[in-house]
């Protein structure tokens with residue numbers, strides 16, 4: 001079965017001119033969803049589709065525009081502002097709705113005169129999380145991150161022996177997942193430096209983690225394992241994700257049960273959900289490095305070998321308070337590509353997560369783990385870039401950073417580009433550090 005269809009055609013253009021500008025995050029081939037409303041209105045949340053410099057309001061669009069037979073019912077949950085209810089309709093519905101929206105927004109569509117009246121200005125909107133997140137799990141699929149962080153603690157044995165066999169993860173905190181653009185309060189906690197006793201206070205080693213988040217769109221019953229082939233169909237969408245991390249708290253608390261308060265204070269995602277359907281042109285074969293063990297059978301499938309991996313560029317940018325005051329743009333701290341960075345595919349994360357019968361629910365969020373490239377300077381966290389704080393970075397304006405300081409804005413971006421496909425953006429995730437209270 002071909003992965004791509006008419007909605008991905010590189011020649012497809014929209015009657016909304018700005019969507020056709022090369023390099024735009026939101027061309028007609030993308031069509032991400034978000035929950036939004038007029039800023040400050042206090043109205044119920046609506047669902048919109050990003051298209052060029054506009055957002056199509058799906059409540060208005062369903063009301064004011066004629067849709068083909070069967071499409072109205074697909075749009076019902078979206079018109080009601082409920083992305084989770086739409087996800088619960090399943091993968092066939094996701095595809096049909098995408099096709100309908102693509103045709104309606106395409107150049108020459110006879111729905112254009114109706115939909116022109118349903119466009120919103122994204123700068124006048126505020127955004128919510130796309131859905132209620134029942135559970136958030138963070139994996140550790142970035143092999144270069146695992147190796148370089150492991151080397152800081154265990155120079156002789158950086159990669160633990162389970163790494164090449166088990167997708168390592170931990171249960172994160174769903175209640176503190178927030179959408180981008182907000183303030184992140186510096187956490188307080190217990191840490192132990194070189195002093196004989198631990199101390200409690202504001203974290204002094206506050207860090208980011210450059211990750212992707214996967215939105216689960218279809219549930220499995222408790223006790224039901226999801227095999228590799230079905231695992232693909234449980235994945236609805238993707239977002240850049242920042243797993244804010246307090247390294248001093250983490251280093252002291254993580255043994256023997258793993259991360260806890262060092263990470264549960266905040267996790268940031270984009271309000272935009274880019275669907276897995278939109279990622280079809282950027283699917284790639286899954287390959288293991290030569291000499292590494294092949295995955296166990298429950299983490300292996302022909303489909304995964306052919307197209308389980310994703311070709312996504314991820315970047316982290318920093319703007320300090322001083323840079324902002326001087327109107328200097330953010331500087332890029334690092335970049336990586338998931339093909340190099342991720343040891344496990346999204347389908348493998350789902351199959352592994354459910355391999356013990358654990359029930360995933362619609363709206364669950366899975367973090368990939370920090371996505372670092374293989375080279376120095378490609379670390380997806382300051383822990384790596386500053387070598388645990390030993391080698392501070394010098395920024396373009398002369399400031400130095402080992403970890404994040406109050407007033408720093410950290411911005412994650414992700415996008416896909418490949419020959420023969422139109423580039424799509426996965427949106428941005430930013431957050432600004434506020435002092436501890």
Ligand code: MN
Nearest residue numbers: 138209243369
């Ligand atoms: Mn993480």
